Amino acid sequence: MDSDLKPLSLIEDISHHWVEKMLSQKFGNPVTLHSWKYESPETPEGFMSEIVFLKVVYSGSDKEKVQLSLVVKVLPRELERRKVIALGGLDKREIAFYKFVNTQEFKDMCSKNGIKLQVPEVYYASYFNGEITIVMQDLNIDKYKSGIVKEGNNLAQTKVAVQAIAQLHAAGLAYIEKHGEAGSLADLAEEFKFTCFDEYFIRNLNTLAEMYEGTPLAKSMKSLIPYTKDILDMRKRYPLLRTVVHGDYWAGQLMYSEDGSNVMMIDWQHCNVDNPSSDILSMLFMSSHPSVLEEHLEEVIQSYWESLSRNAEKFGVSLDITYDQLRKNVDDLMLFGFMMVGISIPEFLGGGSLTPERLLGYVNFLERKSIVSKYVEMMEKERHV
Structure with a gap:
């Protein structure tokens, strides 16, 4: 899941270009993003993160429009919270986990033995220069x-x-x-x-x-x-x-x-x-x-x-x-x-x-x-x- 697409510093940094590139990298092929918007949850997130629900409509090479609901997770904006998270290395560990379970070898090992881990599908997970962003499936849809x-x-x-x-x-x-x-x-x-x-x-x-x-x-x-x-x-x-x-x-x-x-x-x-x-x-x-x-x-x-x-x-x-x-x-x-x-x-x-x-x-x-x-x-x- 490493890429040249940099993680977001704040939720407000989400852009049309960022979402389109993120989806293209996920699917391994260029996609066209037709619309997107994000909504905050009804109740604020906890100490460790800030999240929003991202609704997108995109199409791939077949031109068929697809609706998708995702969760975008970034670090909290308060500096004191960020300091505590960085001090414990918590900013990197979740990224490391998702990278580990999404390595081809680990996925093949699980698939070969009929195991489907009970973790959400991740579209993007990256750490860079003290910032993290994770994009995953919106479990509320299911x-x-x-x-x-x-x-x-x-x-x-x-x-x-x-x-x-x-x-x-x-x-x-x-x-x-x-x-x-x-x-x-x-x-x-x-x-x-x-x-x-x-x-x-x-x-x-x-x-x-x-x-x-x-x-x-x-x-x-x-x-x-x-x-x-x-x-x-x-x-x-x-x-x-x-x-x-x-x-x-x-x-x-x-x-x-x-x-x-x-x-x-x-x-x-x-x-x-x-x-x-x-x-x-x-x-x-x-x-x-x-x-x-x-x-x-x-x-x-x-x-x-x-x-x-x-x-x-x-x-x-x-x-x-x-x-x-x-x-x-x-x-x-x-x-x-x-x-x-x-x-x-x-x-x-x-x-x-x-x-x-x-x-x-x-x-x-x-x-x-x-x-x-x-x-x-x-x-x-x-x-x-």
């Missing part, structure tokens, strides 16, 4: 809808989500088995640094302590503050497999089909090569109803495992772990999952992606399982050895 449910996603929605990401994990394992973490995967294999995450997590643990003041939960939340950096590094402490992971896997990055049986995965700014358990736990703590954690955790992990095993078999990849090892790894990384929602509390609560009741449900889950106290006790022993 009646896909956002997966955010502020009260929490149910069991069926959670299982569909973990089954989808398991397919990507299996594909990543197949590529790494053949090529290692080099070639088209090299940019994603660079270590992902949680820029500002520690700062956000500490701030929000203090917020939780204030919310639960006068209860044992307040003390529990404060007890994690000295160990936030250790929680950030939990995936190194408890390794499992290394494959391509989403890195920020929650309902806000999912579009569900009308009947709820399928999802498309979007927003790959945090994509990297790491432990796949992190994606399972992100989904559970950032999106699922607490009852899914409390009552159906085994079922969710089993659903993920079945999808991972089935897709790995299609690729001819032998998994070097057992279900029991996966199950234990998820337990070991519980606080990593909690951290993922913990760093986003003000944004989630303020943006209607999370209710205080659901957040309390996650904290109560940790308390009932003694996850916080056992972890703090372990870390204190280590520091005094």
Whole structure:
């Protein structure tokens, strides 16, 4: 997807010439652009990007007019947001992901084994001189809808989500088995640094302590503050497999089909090569109803495992772990999952992606399982050895 067509700095930079050239490069043949316009979404996009819906009418060599609806995604215009994104390398990672999955070798590998990854079709993805632009299919046209449910996603929605990401994990394992973490995967294999995450997590643990003041939960939340950096590094402490992971896997990055049986995965700014358990736990703590954690955790992990095993078999990849090892790894990384929602509390609560009741449900889950106290006790022993 590299080209001499430069990415846009702002949405207002979209032009007739840019759109026509972008479509010509996508289809490999000159097209004639008859009309185009863009519309902003009803609700503003999040911290990481600005998007618009682009409606075009074009024709190719057969002169037949075709209508097309696309999504155009650029960096947010606020300089402070751009600085945070650049500091974490988030501006390049999504481009690197789409370039990786759209290499001919990777596409052939998936096609040969009957795999169609649940990611949108990309028309253009490029990074240049601190700017990015991604143009992809408009999933709304196929009646896909956002997966955010502020009260929490149910069991069926959670299982569909973990089954989808398991397919990507299996594909990543197949590529790494053949090529290692080099070639088209090299940019994603660079270590992902949680820029500002520690700062956000500490701030929000203090917020939780204030919310639960006068209860044992307040003390529990404060007890994690000295160990936030250790929680950030939990995936190194408890390794499992290394494959391509989403890195920020929650309902806000999912579009569900009308009947709820399928999802498309979007927003790959945090994509990297790491432990796949992190994606399972992100989904559970950032999106699922607490009852899914409390009552159906085994079922969710089993659903993920079945999808991972089935897709790995299609690729001819032998998994070097057992279900029991996966199950234990998820337990070991519980606080990593909690951290993922913990760093986003003000944004989630303020943006209607999370209710205080659901957040309390996650904290109560940790308390009932003694996850916080056992972890703090372990870390204190280590520091005094």
